[in-house]
Amino acid sequence: MKIGNVELQNKVFLSPMAGVTDLPFRLICKEHNCGMLYTEMINAKALCYDDENTKKMLKIEDEEHPVAVQIFGSDPQYMGRAAEIMNQYPNEILDINMGCPAPKVVKNGDGSALMKNPKLAEEVLKAVVKNSTKPVTLKIRKGWDDDNVNAVEIAKIAEASGISALAIHGRTREQYYSGKADWDIIAKIKESINIPVIGNGDVFTVEDAKNMIDKTNCDAIMIGRGAQGNPWIFERINHYMQTGEVLPEPGCEEKISTAIKHLGLAVEEHGEYIAVREMRKHIAWYLKGLRNSARIRDEVNKIESYEEVVAKLNNYKADALTLG
Structure with a gap:
């Protein structure tokens, strides 16, 4: 598995989660063979203003690599500047958040709200790609709600803007984490673009991971809530992919x-x-x-x-x- 010029040892990743994927949790997941770790999302504007708490969230240890840092914002200027600042940090990948459903994020037009404005989304993507020396990836949702499902359109814009890989959570913003993730949208995106597609949503077991790959043909899997209290999920999925054997659950x-x-x-x-x-x-x-x-x-x-x-x-x- 390769994203841009970054070689990855396996294709089972930790999803970025606010208040969860801090340094200690990432180190635990890495011990259990996570293929790529994502930081909590970083506010691009706060990064540009040299905010101390934001910089603390960017601490990366040698044993973590490869690491993706996720930034969020909807102002192309701040997002471009944040990308420039991140060139000094040791992360391999820079990720853009266009999927967060939290009210305090979307009320500013950030996170999944950015999907409602494809033109602005394109400006943001191009600004980050232009200013980053690292491969830039994007995380999106299915759309804003059932009447506004535009993940395929955003995915095509992302590819044309120079994005190196795309992660898609198969729920709309309106769904938050309720209901079922729509894996069909992951399959549609995989058919529509040529960059690697990372499937996300409802992977809680080894069988879920196998089913997602079989159903969507995605290039990698990103696990969020399924890793909470369960860092073993990474090594168990990888072991199954390599051997066909399901390791027992930890006691x-x-x-x-x-x-x-x-x-x-x-x-x-x-x-x-x-x-x-x-x-x-x-x-x-x-x-x-x-x-x-x-x-x-x-x-x-x-x-x-x-x-x-x-x-x-x-x-x-x-x-x-x-x-x-």
Whole structure:
């Protein structure tokens, strides 16, 4: 798998997710053979204004590569300048967000709202491609709503504008994450353009990944919610693609040990106060489906110290192993 001049070892990627795909989570996913990591989305305007919090989100470790940084905005000038700034950073790929459904993003005409204005979208794409020394990719949705499905039109504009690969989430903005992702739109885009197409939406299992590739003929898969509390999904899909064998799901011990490791990385990166709070959602995802997990989750949500969270999880793991 190749995007522009960037060689990728496999074709199972981590989707950019605000508040989720920070450095600690990316490192965990990389350990489990994720083919390409995406950062949280970066506000192009904030980057241009040298915002400190934005720069912190751009920290990339040597062991992460290859990494795609995703920027968002709808002003071609700011987006072009952001691309220029990103030339100094060590990421291999620069990605443009045209899929975020969040109200605070779309109210400014950014994210998936940009799909409603193909002419402006084209100006943004061309400005970023012109100013970037790296391959530029694009992430879109099916369209704004069922009456405005224009993913194929945007995909063709993207290819003509010099975009190196396109990721498509098979839902409209109006759907957010509800209902079912439409994989037919991924197949239509794959037939309509010649650059690599990355399918996204409703890949939660090894079988889902196989079905998406079979149904859409996409070149790669991007996993978002399916990786939350489940970084093993990357190695399990890759193993299946190579051997046809489905590896067993991780057990309770491995899930809790990984949650503790993830928490440690988060404390290193963000400090104890922020990390313990930010990790509550991740811990809930890791524990999902395990015995008595709701009780442990509620208890963890009230704890404010790293040591106490670790002790709570280790006790839970010991109890689970005793009970078998």
